[in-house]
Amino acid sequence: MNIKSLLQRIQNTFNPQEELQDEVVVKFLQVLESIREEEMSCSEMYAHIDEFVEREVNSNDAKKIMPLIQEHIDMCPDCCDEYEALLSVLEHTKE
Numbered sequence: 001m002n003i004k005s006l007l008q009r010i011q012n013t014f015n016p017q018e019e020l021q022d023e024v025v026v027k028f029l030q031v032l033e034s035i036r037e038e039e040m041s042c043s044e045m046y047a048h049i050d051e052f053v054e055r056e057v058n059s060n061d062a063k064k065i066m067p068l069i070q071e072h073i074d075m076c077p078d079c080c081d082e083y084e085a086l087l088s089v090l091e092h093t094k095e
């Protein structure tokens with residue numbers, strides 16, 4: 001089993017209608033890389049925060065899919081501010 005089919009299974013559990021995108025696989029691998037090296041840094045966080053917030057607004061499953069980002073937001077006040085700012089912007093544009 002390769003990493004993509006593994007992720008597809010996970011995806012099917014949460015979102016059976018959606019097809020897994022290669023982009024998601026790549027991001028997952030990037031996250032794995034960052035775990036191996038160290039905890040997520042603020043710059044890595046910024047690279048993923050848009051997606052995280054978008055996911056949170058659209059399907060409310062960001063914490064499940066990207067737990068590392070959530071973890072970072074919880075312990076880093078700067079990124080938490082950024083997250084909250086982005087979240088309120090996105091929630092307003094959604095309306």
Ligand SMILES: [Zn+2]
Nearest residue numbers: 042045076079
């Ligand atoms: Zn941070």
